[in-house]
Amino acid sequence: MSLYKIRVAGLEDILQQDVIDLKSLRDFCFYGIPDCNGLRSLCWKLMLGYLGPKKDTWSATLAKKHELYKQFIEEMVIPPGDGEQDRSGCVDHPLSDGPESNWNTFFKDNEVLLQIDKDVRRLCPDISFFQQATDFPCESVVSHNRERKLHVRVAPTTLSSANVERKGLGVTKINLITKRANESYEAMDEGQEAHWEVVERILFLYAKLNPGQGYVQGMNEIIGPIYYVMASDPNLEYRKHAEADCFFCFTALMGEIRDFFIKTLDESEDGIKGMMAKLSNLLREKDLEVWTKLRDQELYPQYYSFRWLTLLLSQEFPLPDVLRIWDSVFADEKRYSFLVKVCCAMIVLLREQILENDFANNVKLLQNFPPMDIKVVLKKATSLE
Amino acid sequence: MAAGDPKWQKDASDQNFDYMFKLLIIGNSSVGKTSFLFRYADDSFTSAFVSTVGIDFKVKTVFRHDKRVKLQIWDTAGQERYRTITTAYYRGAMGFILMYDITNEESFNSVQDWVTQIKTYSWDNAQVILVGNKCDMEDERVISFERGKQLADQLGVEFFETSAKENVNVKNVFERLVDIICDKMSESLDSDPTLVAGGPKGQRLTDQPQGPPNANCNC
Numbered sequence: 001m002s003l004y005k006i007r008v009a010g011l012e013d014i015l016q017q018d019v020i021d022l023k024s025l026r027d028f029c030f031y032g033i034p035d036c037n038g039l040r041s042l043c044w045k046l047m048l049g050y051l052g053p054k055k056d057t058w059s060a061t062l063a064k065k066h067e068l069y070k071q072f073i074e075e076m077v078i079p080p081g082d083g084e085q086d087r088s089g090c091v092d093h094p095l096s097d098g099p100e101s102n103w104n105t106f107f108k109d110n111e112v113l114l115q116i117d118k119d120v121r122r123l124c125p126d127i128s129f130f131q132q133a134t135d136f137p138c139e140s141v142v143s144h145n146r147e148r149k150l151h152v153r154v155a156p157t158t159l160s161s162a163n164v165e166r167k168g169l170g171v172t173k174i175n176l177i178t179k180r181a182n183e184s185y186e187a188m189d190e191g192q193e194a195h196w197e198v199v200e201r202i203l204f205l206y207a208k209l210n211p212g213q214g215y216v217q218g219m220n221e222i223i224g225p226i227y228y229v230m231a232s233d234p235n236l237e238y239r240k241h242a243e244a245d246c247f248f249c250f251t252a253l254m255g256e257i258r259d260f261f262i263k264t265l266d267e268s269e270d271g272i273k274g275m276m277a278k279l280s281n282l283l284r285e286k287d288l289e290v291w292t293k294l295r296d297q298e299l300y301p302q303y304y305s306f307r308w309l310t311l312l313l314s315q316e317f318p319l320p321d322v323l324r325i326w327d328s329v330f331a332d333e334k335r336y337s338f339l340v341k342v343c344c345a346m347i348v349l350l351r352e353q354i355l356e357n358d359f360a361n362n363v364k365l366l367q368n369f370p371p372m373d374i375k376v377v378l379k380k381a382t383s384l385e
Numbered sequence: 386m387a388a389g390d391p392k393w394q395k396d397a398s399d400q401n402f403d404y405m406f407k408l409l410i411i412g413n414s415s416v417g418k419t420s421f422l423f424r425y426a427d428d429s430f431t432s433a434f435v436s437t438v439g440i441d442f443k444v445k446t447v448f449r450h451d452k453r454v455k456l457q458i459w460d461t462a463g464q465e466r467y468r469t470i471t472t473a474y475y476r477g478a479m480g481f482i483l484m485y486d487i488t489n490e491e492s493f494n495s496v497q498d499w500v501t502q503i504k505t506y507s508w509d510n511a512q513v514i515l516v517g518n519k520c521d522m523e524d525e526r527v528i529s530f531e532r533g534k535q536l537a538d539q540l541g542v543e544f545f546e547t548s549a550k551e552n553v554n555v556k557n558v559f560e561r562l563v564d565i566i567c568d569k570m571s572e573s574l575d576s577d578p579t580l581v582a583g584g585p586k587g588q589r590l591t592d593q594p595q596g597p598p599n600a601n602c603n604c
Contacts, residue, residue: 111491115464118415119436217414217464218438263466306439306470315435360457363442 008034011043020046020053030331032324040323041233044226045245047330048252062241069244073140076208077201078148112207112215113200114154119220120200127319129228130196136240137193138201149193150200199227202247206254216261221314223250225322256335260310275309275340276301282344286384290351297359304366308343309336316346321374328378338381345380402446402455406566407477408559411499412484413492414463417518420549421484422460425559430550437462440471449563456559468502475506480513480562487517487533487546488525500540510573512565513542516558521548 011034014024025046033040045051050065051058123130141148188194203223207215226249230242238245254261265271280301284291307315312329314322325342332338346369347354354362410418419434419441426443441460446453459478461471483499485492496515503513515537517528530546537544543561547554 115414122432122435125431125435216466217436217462221435221438261466263469266469302470302473303440303442310438315438360442360444364444367442 026331033327038233038235116203120196133192221311316369341381341384403452405455406479407457408480409478410482416486424549424555472506484516487528493528515544517546520546521551
């Protein structure tokens with residue numbers, strides 16, 4: 001048997017137990033989850049705590065969560081006046097600005113949605129995955145033509161004078177309101193949805209359910225890899241529910257890293273500045289010369305590591321490498337201490353260049369990490385233990 | 386960084402500038418700041434940029450009036466969450482490109498807030514140009530040229546409409562900003578000759594208390 005097959009068999013062995021030993025699972029996944037049989041999708045669900053170790057609870061958990069997610073969609077995605085619940089005399093209308101008005105909320109939501117819409121359309125532009133149609137569009141959305149699609153709510157609307165038609169004396173008919181979609185992320189045919197539309201809905205629901213945090217740019221980069229893994233699960237039963245599962249896995253992950261996205265927590269230990277300080281301290285300990293050079297150049301960690309840490313390195317490496325890094329990060333029980341080590345390894349591996357470069361070249365180098373075998377980076381990170 | 390360092394030799398031509406200006410591009414998210422910078426520095430356009438988290442950086446050297454001016458251009462994240470991180474870079478910046486999107490009312494309404502940010506966090510003499518980007522999207526325009534111009538007049542800054550996509554006025558904005566900074570510099574030199582105590586040639590006149598100054602200065 002090849003080494004790869006041995007690893008696959010080893011992991012499947014762990015997963016076959018009625019009660020999965022999370023410790024062995026983490027130890028195993030730390031060295032990378034084999035890219036087959038939907039193993040990553042399942043292991044991430046376990047390591048993020050979405051599924052519990054007891055296997056016989058899974059089907060009940062999943063059914064419950066899928067039902068809950070369906071409710072979220074009905075309550076929060078379907079526009080007011082559209083649902084069946086709205087037949088009670090109808091005092092609510094779009095021009096009502098009372099705090100109780102669903103329409104008031106609707107228009108406020110659209111501001112959040114506008115930002116999400118712009119960002120999901122530029123998600124992982126180097127691969128075509130997110131622009132392709134999903135096999136499992138959300139039925140209650142696509143069954144209503146286009147009106148329940150979130151991006152339609154915020155599509156730029158143009159009303160040009162040519163469309164205003166006068167008939168005889170009094171009647172003015174406005175003929176055509178054109179909505180224009182971004183060319184490359186063209187809306188799908190009737191009854192279909194692209195993956196980016198699904199991601200848009202998940203982020204929107206997350207923002208609605210976490211109003212204190214809302215949507216922050218960069219969350220799209222965090223959700224991208226998770227969704228990709230869930231939506232390309234070869235197991236049909238899992239793939240069907242990629243949207244709901246991704247929502248809960250993303251929520252679980254954000255529960256751990258949400259401090260990175262909250263400005264007022266920047267100074268706290270788990271906030272982003274605390275993380276950058278940890279990285280800087282580790283670098284000083286492991287490579288004083290490089291640390292001193294960067295300090296003397298006044299090249300502050302914020303210039304590069306803010307993005308590295310906030311986005312869990314998702315913008316620094318191609319997607320397959322990001323998945324590999326996240327295997328280790330999710331397997332790390334102390335969670336983000338390994339992430340800090342990976343970042344430190346990245347800097348140490350560039351030491352020769354850093355020691356020679358001037359300020360500008362060093363900023364460029366660190367902001368555009370050069371292509372490098374991810375195994376080398378992770379090996380270095382592990383050696384920093 | 387010793388002069389005998391081989392890398393230093395290789396980079397010598399790059400170091401050979403008369404002035405270095407630190408510039409920042411600011412404005413609401415998705416107005417096109419990153420595209421604008423890419424158009425200028427790399428002469429390329431793609432609508433497929435990821436959103437900027439934190440701050441990005443490019444360098445370009447230009448010639449203005451027989452002077453080599455090295456521009457250090459910082460591209461900032463637009464969203465509110467990132468303000469505290471990005472305003473830390475305002476100090477030492479000599480010029481700002483304050484950008485809105487002519488198809489987005491809110492980005493225009495935020496211009497005043499951005500001006501307040503500049504006043505609060507930057508050097509008093511920092512120069513600003515107001516830029517209405519995406520002027521290729523005439524069909525979706527919601528901010529007329531006149532409204533942009535009027536606001537710029539009120540703020541006492543210069544104004545351009547640009548298109549990073551069609552490459553309209555991008556270079557002009559940077560060149561004009563460099564000129565304004567140069568003018569401002571000679572004004573302050575006239576009024577305060579002590580500023581040139583070290584001799585003007587090769588001396589950076591950036592007057593920056595903070596930021597990344599020494600990296601390029603071997604003199």
